[in-house]
Amino acid sequence: MSTSTALHTDRYELTMIDAALRDGTAHRRCLFEVFARRLPGARRYGIVAGTGRLLSLIADLRFGDRELEWLRAERVVSERTLDWLADYRFSGSIDGYREGEVYFPNSPLLTVEASFAEGVLLETLALSVLNFDSAVANAATRMVTAAAGRPLAEMGSRRANEEAAIAASRAAYIAGFGATSNLEAGLRWGVPTMGTAAHAFTLLHDSEEEAFRAQVDALGPSTTLLVDTYDVQKGVETAVRVAGTELGAVRLDSGDLPVLVSEVRQQLDALGARNTKITVTNDLDEFTIAALSPSPVDSFGVGTSLVTGSGSPAASMVYKLVARRDDDSEEWTPVAKASAGKVSRGGRKSAVRRLDAAGKASAEVVRVLGSEPRERAFETRDASERGLIVPLVTDGVADERYLGADGTRAARAHRESAVAELPLGALRLSRGEPVLETILE
Amino acid sequence: MSTSTALHTDRYELTMIDAALRDGTAHRRCLFEVFARRLPGARRYGIVAGTGRLLSLIADLRFGDRELEWLRAERVVSERTLDWLADYRFSGSIDGYREGEVYFPNSPLLTVEASFAEGVLLETLALSVLNFDSAVANAATRMVTAAAGRPLAEMGSRRANEEAAIAASRAAYIAGFGATSNLEAGLRWGVPTMGTAAHAFTLLHDSEEEAFRAQVDALGPSTTLLVDTYDVQKGVETAVRVAGTELGAVRLDSGDLPVLVSEVRQQLDALGARNTKITVTNDLDEFTIAALSPSPVDSFGVGTSLVTGSGSPAASMVYKLVARRDDDSEEWTPVAKASAGKVSRGGRKSAVRRLDAAGKASAEVVRVLGSEPRERAFETRDASERGLIVPLVTDGVADERYLGADGTRAARAHRESAVAELPLGALRLSRGEPVLETILE
Known part of the structure; x- marks a missing residue:
């Protein structure tokens, strides 16, 4: 069995990097976002799982001789790209929902800020981990x-x-x-x-x-x-x-x-x-x-x-480029596929869970921050809000609290408190609408 | 990521080995069989996949220090069992359907002959590999x-x-x-x-x-x-x-x-x-x-x-003890859980696909061989039968033709010819009965 996950990757990620290194766009700063457009199985809420596993896999992602020699023999990418891959270490930043957190359609579960090349390389790995682990957690929380x-x-x-x-x-x-x-x-x-x-x-x-x-x-x-x-x-x-x-x-x-x-x-x-x-x-x-x-x-x-x-073996999460910085700009340019729906998803976002006086969740609020600095994503406006986004990786270094067996236990504790905060309707097993509305501000 | 699959195992396998080593039954010769009682999704036939992967994983299955130290620290089994696990190498024999073969309910897909302890250890690994890979192959063959x-x-x-x-x-x-x-x-x-x-x-x-x-x-x-x-x-x-x-x-x-x-x-x-x-x-x-x-x-x-x-993410295959030899006997004693149904599954079996004059498959015939020698499982009676069971592992050594990229290509070729042999009704996408009846002789 392989001990590198470098090639647990769709071929198009490497061919895109190859083409983007060639025309110079590979180094454009980008924001990629993981979100789910819906909750498969018509469930009332979802549980984020896989984050801790993913952070470790990203930290360890290296192209070794085994991978590079095969890519060369198969002529998947150019020599220039092979050199770039040989030096690959993720140096970007990742913010997102804590593992164990409750989520809803369009919750910004993970935001990856990196060069295009560094960020696009993570697409398959991030989705493999989060889609499978969350699908299991989504079923498990209902059984609990x-x-x-x-x-x-x-x-x-x-x-x-x-x-x-x-x-x-x-x-x-x-x-x-x-x-x-x-x-x-x-x-x-x-x-x-x-x-x-x-x-x-x-x-x-x-x-x-x-x-x-x-x-x-x-x-x-x-x-x-x-x-x-x-x-x-x-x-x-x-x-x-x-x-x-x-x-x-x-x-x-x-x-x-x-x-x-x-x-x-x-x-x-x-x-x-x-x-x-x-x-x-x-x-x-x-x-x-x-x-x-x-x-x-x-x-x-x-x-x-x-x-x-x-009945819902994958969690329908997607990994999308939502904003890029042009070469000479400090501003994020929001981008989206035309068919992706009416909601603009451009730029960095914050997300909070709005709580009523009794501490029960009443809405999922997602705020488009545009070009405001990263730290704003972690902020809440007042005590009626619980912030949902935390820094997970900063300049390539993962927050250790989310890793390993300790991170797993912490995620378990977090799920318990996050579910306890939901209105009772969340616990219904029948098919239906998400128990909280996602409000885009 | 671990590079040993020794603990990709349900705890009860090791506790059973522990108890059986203690009372001496661990060394009783046993036959375990992999089969599916039904085809999930009401499909017309199934495709065996995973065999080549499984044979490599079994050949490489070793308990290293990492695994043994953890088992000791967690007090999962006794010191005697740890010693036995440290020496573990699969030394038994495995017969079964070729990878890529068509199968039906109760087809004897894999027969593992080994001591109880050696054979029971493979239960989870064998089912993980075959249930997932075959579930994908069962969907894929319909898409093809x-x-x-x-x-x-x-x-x-x-x-x-x-x-x-x-x-x-x-x-x-x-x-x-x-x-x-x-x-x-x-x-x-x-x-x-x-x-x-x-x-x-x-x-x-x-x-x-x-x-x-x-x-x-x-x-x-x-x-x-x-x-x-x-x-x-x-x-x-x-x-x-x-x-x-x-x-x-x-x-x-x-x-x-x-x-x-x-x-x-x-x-x-x-x-x-x-x-x-x-x-x-x-x-x-x-x-x-x-x-x-x-x-x-x-x-x-x-x-x-x-x-x-x-829609059918696991192939419903099970791994069952079907016969054992008592300590002083050369005869197989068939065994079965009382609730497993009326069909006796005891002892070694052969399986053939019956072909009509035009070479089209007309039935799946499974013959209970009882205590007859292993070689009988590979035999056919005449040219109207195609033998389905081949030796995959003999005394711990896997047949190399089924391994690696070459084995994968051979399995692909075999699927094509095995599906071509089926009556046209096999290709219907609607829910229904298996296209061939499984006849137990």
């Missing part, structure tokens, strides 16, 4: 709402590309999941990991009882036993007999869950295993989780629907 | 059908995780796409790459004409000019004026395509640019591609819908 305080674990690695799986674990954690089955997500991002045994472990043994005994011997009675390989009722009985009434939990991965869960709860209680929890993992999504709310389920494990964005 | 011979390029990297994007490029190429925008897919897998410029390049310049001139200066008149940044009609006129009538192609990325494409074709012809091609890239999927079949489109670029499986 549906679970109404009961813990959720991410178990979808097997239904996502092997690297995407790790990003998905991290995004789900940011959006409020408590754990993941994926060990690499634990190592790389500090996400708590969980998991005990699959049906294969029971089938490996000569009897369910032998399998349970082996598991309890290795992991202790506080483990979670999977009780639906053969007959659930017998499985529960055997589980309590082997592990005792201090058995940690039983897991159900099949069957008619609302009925089954109630029966298992009654059986556990009758056996004296009143503290033994029930976890369910059977093809759940936010809707089936919500449907289980009256059932005595203690925790949920979610797989496929989580890592595939529960 | 819809395009009816016109070339397709994969352009969806920005809508997939940054590593998944490369796997998606490769899977689309196997399924018949001709090129990708993703440079790393070119470097790593030999997929032809393409791309010239985005709207940002036009917006960077003071005029569309200057942008076109810069691009033609750098890439020559055979380039593809993107003509819909401002006004398409003016864009086409400017493009031909700048590049001449030998302009390679114009690209349309927005608008009402059937109408627009016809207008642009007429305009190009009227300007004398009769050889200039038209490529479209506007949010396409297999249905919009099919709808454009009467239009003078020369090629298609497909993004989001391709890399997200066009």
